[in-house]
């Protein structure tokens with residue numbers, strides 16, 4: 372699917388002056404891919420819905436006392452062109468597209484699409500930075516070696532990125548199979564999981580400096596990490612998820628401690644006529660961009 376991304380129909384509805392490629396510190400990469408979803412459908416419509424909702428988000432951020440989009444510039448790239456040959460080819464195409472733009476040093480922000488797109492994003496991060504931490508907000512750990520016959524399923528992205536040598540730090544996990552639980556127990560060196568109960572108990576924050584300080588981070592936000600009361604529009608909603616405040620606090624701590632070089636926000640499956648999830652996603656992405664770029668500018 373292609374759509375109009377030119378000013379002011381881009382992310383946040385920015386005018387030309389605040390959205391040129393050269394003068395923007397962040398790049399929005401729409402990745403409308405949906406191929407291996409297992410339950411609800413519609414994630415291919417996610418990027419468009421986030422961009423449309425973003426045009427209703429206030430540019431002024433009270434926490435930062437700034438309009439991050441005007442201060443730093445945010446450019447929206449054309450959507451990934453359709454790839455019909457199967458998920459591994461989609462991942463290849465996303466990796467190439469992401470790597471091309473990650474070289475600029477700009478913050479790269481992918482909008483999914485199903486979670487498989489993160490494997491392509493991570494491959495680009497790996498190619499340029501080699502050593503990195505995947506910080507994952509999600510209801511699912513995605514550590515299955517394959518799912519429904521595909522190693523590139525949306526249910527295997529944690530495992531694929533682990534295979535790249537990354538350290539994995541997860542928040543909000545509450546739906547998991549035995550194979551994944553055994554994997555987590557066996558890989559304590561590089562896999563750190565804060566289940567939903569841990570986050571609700573506040574047990575995650577104290578250990579984060581040891582895990583994240585000074586590290587290069589790719590932050591992947593699967594919207595089903597949040598509670599369906601906040602974000603009903605995902606393919607696999609799970610009860611007992613994170614609140615807006617809990618998710619934002621994780622993003623705040625991560626951006627303060629580490630060097631976030633790429634972000635993605637995935638698995639939005641828009642519900643016609645219900646805009647709350649779309650707006651939640653758009654505002655969260657803008658907050659994550661603002662917090663990341665504010666930290667870059669102070670160091």
Ligand SMILES: [Mn+2]
Nearest residue numbers: 510511593595
């Ligand atoms: Mn998930």
